[in-house]
Amino acid sequence: MLISITFMLISYKQSVIKTEVWPDKIYHLNDTSKIEELTFLGKVLFYDPVLSLDSSTSCSSCHSPYNAFSHTDHSLSHGIDNKIGFRNAPTLVNLAYQPIFMWDGAINHLDMQSLAPITNPDEMNESIEHVVSKLNHQSFYRLLFKNAFNDSLITGAKTLKAIAAFIASIESKSSKYDLVMNGNDVFTDQEKNGFTLFSKHCSSCHTPPLFTNYSFQNNGLLPNSALNDGGRIRQTKNTNDSLKFKVPTLRNIEFTFPYMHDGRFKSLTEVLNFYVGHSNKNSMLALELKSAVNLSSNDKVDLIAFLLTLSDRKFLFDKRYAYPKSEIDSLRKLTQ
Ligand code: HEC
Numbered sequence: 001m002l003i004s005i006t007f008m009l010i011s012y013k014q015s016v017i018k019t020e021v022w023p024d025k026i027y028h029l030n031d032t033s034k035i036e037e038l039t040f041l042g043k044v045l046f047y048d049p050v051l052s053l054d055s056s057t058s059c060s061s062c063h064s065p066y067n068a069f070s071h072t073d074h075s076l077s078h079g080i081d082n083k084i085g086f087r088n089a090p091t092l093v094n095l096a097y098q099p100i101f102m103w104d105g106a107i108n109h110l111d112m113q114s115l116a117p118i119t120n121p122d123e124m125n126e127s128i129e130h131v132v133s134k135l136n137h138q139s140f141y142r143l144l145f146k147n148a149f150n151d152s153l154i155t156g157a158k159t160l161k162a163i164a165a166f167i168a169s170i171e172s173k174s175s176k177y178d179l180v181m182n183g184n185d186v187f188t189d190q191e192k193n194g195f196t197l198f199s200k201h202c203s204s205c206h207t208p209p210l211f212t213n214y215s216f217q218n219n220g221l222l223p224n225s226a227l228n229d230g231g232r233i234r235q236t237k238n239t240n241d242s243l244k245f246k247v248p249t250l251r252n253i254e255f256t257f258p259y260m261h262d263g264r265f266k267s268l269t270e271v272l273n274f275y276v277g278h279s280n281k282n283s284m285l286a287l288e289l290k291s292a293v294n295l296s297s298n299d300k301v302d303l304i305a306f307l308l309t310l311s312d313r314k315f316l317f318d319k320r321y322a323y324p325k326s327e328i329d330s331l332r333k334l335t336q
Pocket residue numbers: 046051057058059060061062063077078079080085087088089090091092095100101102103104113114117118122123124163167
């Protein structure tokens with residue numbers, strides 16, 4: 001009798017817990033035979049400054065794994081020769097689910113993404129042809145390309161494909177939020193209230209589980225006159241897109257400060273003060289934000305407590321994404 005009641009309770013508990021459903025991935029590797037080798041090659045390239053003209057700057061210079069692949073402490077990105085770019089380096093996470101890239105959507109396919117920083121004069125200031133020629137001179141890379149493509153000939157397309165395979169593999173799905181949604185943890189009262197406030201004011205754009213709907217929106221920021229950045233209009237030339245920027249994910253937001261496309265806010269408190277205080281005189285402001293966001297000081301504390309449940313420390317220190325020092329050292333020795 002007791003056993004069957006316990007069993008009923010367990011099955012009741014399981015039936016009310018719903019695992020959060022994620023959308024399908026958008027980025028797929030067609031040839032699935034060598035995914036591991038391809039992703040490994042992409043990771044080695046991601047951490048190698050050989051992609052920049054003077055071998056000073058790697059992808060990881062601006063997208064550091066310990067800051068959820070963003071550039072903490074730099075409002076605008078710093079590239080080759082200490083050149084300052086005009087935007088804040090975003091986190092690289094769950095990109096396989098993302099349909100469009102860059103703050104203004106300049107890139108629409110992950111396979112093309114790396115070409116932009118490699119050739120940007122303020123970032124790596126290099127040409128893909130020269131990268132390929134530098135790689136072809138290293139037996140280390142010829143071996144890695146052979147492992148990944150069954151062919152040691154290095155090309156630009158293969159180089160870009162490998163980097164895309166690596167960045168598409170970077171996933172963050174094990175935050176406290178995820179544990180709670182999967183029934184393996186519970187929110188504190190503060191986090192629960194924060195989640196309610198988030199669902200009311202924020203989730204129409206920062207939609208779970210990716211915490212963005214990838215649309216372009218004007219969230220009320222006043223333009224930064226020093227940068228003159230129109231956002232989405234730069235791509236579409238449509239005046240309706242003026243000062244709209246891609247809604248960023250809020251996963252790991254604790255580690256990706258400073259915030260916004262130009263890194264103007266240093267803390268989450270500053271971000272919330274902005275959302276609460278912003279003027280709705282801006283005619284391009286998104287509809288959802290036209291009515292005031294009212295948050296008391298307690299509400300702000302609770303909302304931040306909820307945002308911190310999106311921190312994924314397992315992801316931050318995941319060996320699959322870290323610089324593969326020992327593998328590189330032994331492969332270099334092997335190919336000397
Ligand atoms: C000098 C700093 C810098 C370097 C080096 C750099 N990036 Fe970036 N990255 C940025 C900035 C800034 C942006 C946002 C640019 C924009 O929106 O116009 C960005 C955007 C991206 C995005 C788009 C993310 C999104 O959510 O839209 C991806 C993907 C990316 N970088 C990958 C890479 C890869 C791969 C490399 C190496 C080949 C690299 N980056 C090198 C600064 C850098």
